[in-house]
Amino acid sequence: MSYTITELSKMFYLPASTIRYYEKIGLLENVEHINSYRRVYDESHVDRLTAIECFKKALLPLAEIRAFFTYEKDMVANHEKILDMMKTQEEKTLETMKDLEAGLTHLQKKIRYYSLINEAIKNDSPLPNWNDL
Amino acid sequence: MSYTITELSKMFYLPASTIRYYEKIGLLENVEHINSYRRVYDESHVDRLTAIECFKKALLPLAEIRAFFTYEKDMVANHEKILDMMKTQEEKTLETMKDLEAGLTHLQKKIRYYSLINEAIKNDSPLPNWNDL
DNA sequence: ATAAAACTTGAAGTTGACTTTAAGTCAAGC
DNA sequence: GCTTGACTTAAAGTCAACTTCAAGTTTTAT
Numbered sequence: 166m167s168y169t170i171t172e173l174s175k176m177f178y179l180p181a182s183t184i185r186y187y188e189k190i191g192l193l194e195n196v197e198h199i200n201s202y203r204r205v206y207d208e209s210h211v212d213r214l215t216a217i218e219c220f221k222k223a224l225l226p227l228a229e230i231r232a233f234f235t236y237e238k239d240m241v242a243n244h245e246k247i248l249d250m251m252k253t254q255e256e257k258t259l260e261t262m263k264d265l266e267a268g269l270t271h272l273q274k275k276i277r278y279y280s281l282i283n284e285a286i287k288n289d290s291p292l293p294n295w296n297d298l
Numbered sequence: 299m300s301y302t303i304t305e306l307s308k309m310f311y312l313p314a315s316t317i318r319y320y321e322k323i324g325l326l327e328n329v330e331h332i333n334s335y336r337r338v339y340d341e342s343h344v345d346r347l348t349a350i351e352c353f354k355k356a357l358l359p360l361a362e363i364r365a366f367f368t369y370e371k372d373m374v375a376n377h378e379k380i381l382d383m384m385k386t387q388e389e390k391t392l393e394t395m396k397d398l399e400a401g402l403t404h405l406q407k408k409i410r411y412y413s414l415i416n417e418a419i420k421n422d423s424p425l426p427n428w429n430d431l
Numbered sequence: 432a433t434a435a436a437a438c439t440t441g442a443a444g445t446t447g448a449c450t451t452t453a454a455g456t457c458a459a460g461c
Numbered sequence: 462g463c464t465t466g467a468c469t470t471a472a473a474g475t476c477a478a479c480t481t482c483a484a485g486t487t488t489t490a491t
Contacts, residue, residue: 169467169468170467170468171467171468180449180450181468182449182450182451183448183449183450185469185470186448186449186450190448198469200456200457200458202456202457202468202469203456203457203467203468203469204468204469219400219401219404220401220404220405221401222397222398222400222401222404223398223401223402223404223405224398224401225401226447226448227447227448228447240412240415241415241419241425244412244415244416244419245416247408247412248409248412248413248416251405251408251409251412252409254405255402255405255406255409258398258401258402258405259402261398262395262398262399262402264355265355265356265357265391265394265395265398266395267352267355267356268352268353268354268355268356268357268358268391269356269388269391269392269395271352271353271355271356272353272356272384272387272388272391273388275380275384276381276384276385276388279373279377279380279381279384280381282373282374282377283377283378283381286374286377292374302437302438303437303438304437304438313479313480314438315479315480315481316478316479316480318439318440319478319479319480323478331439333486333487335438335439335486335487336437336438336439336486336487336488337438337439359477359478360477360478361477
């Protein structure tokens with residue numbers, strides 16, 4: 166099965182320009198050009214983009230993702246390097262999640278506070294105090 | 299109590315240049331300059347930086363954070379706008395957390411996989427298959 | 432009194448991840 | 462055979478969030 170850039174674009178909700186950009190920086194490889202012009206993709210590229218999507222969700226920078234693909238070409242030789250990369254990234258991701266959770270808690274406190282303010286204004290009652298939450 | 303830029307810098311693990319930058323883009327306000335030269339900060343600035351830290355953890359862009367501070371100056375007039383902002387941001391944060399969790403799961407699967415590869419190589423046994431996980 | 436350390440400014444530079452632009456190519460339909 | 466539309470290229474532009482730089486000022490230590 167083969168795909169045009171527009172098909173991939175729709176599949177992954179990515180602008181075609183981004184898909185071309187990924188090729189340019191080496192995230193997508195071996196892209197054929199029919200009549201030495203238009204790009205043609207196959208399952209391998211769909212797999213790549215799927216993997217990229219996952220890694221991006223885990224907040225890996227594109228350079229790291231590319232490094233992973235490079236190492237993965239000889240995973241027997243590089244399995245330790247890859248394992249290191251993934252573990253380092255796992256820690257970063259966990260760290261980010263902790264921050265996000267703290268941020269979310271802060272946000273939700275603000276939401277409670279401003280909901281109370283809303284109430285107080287409606288009922289013409291005294292405004293609540295941030296420290297009373 | 300008053301603080302120098304270096305003191306704040308150490309308190310918040312931020313380079314002084316960043317603190318100056320935050321002032322420049324309007325995140326820090328009313329910064330006095332002794333002898334019309336060096337910056338002097340007080341508790342209000344410590345509070346601001348603490349709030350900025352929280353919002354940044356929740357991944358709010360600096361422009362949003364500044365907007366919040368602006369609205370907060372008249373929270374009686376702007377409480378609905380603020381509430382909207384915070385709720386919108388809460389959703390975005392929850393969305394990001396979901397993505398992060400998905401990314402983390404993917405990462406952990408990779409870690410399991412490459413640990414098995416590691417084992418297999420040590421024991422000279424056949425390499426595991428990604429689909430067997 | 433002088434030099435070094437710590438701070439100041441405005442402007443320019445950096446990084447990552449794209450996006451936009453301008454000019455060109457090619458197949459398809461009228 | 463000409464236009465339209467979907468694609469191509471390389472290069473430049475954008476955006477957020479800083480960082481670095483060059484040149485100047487002030488405080489502190491010798």
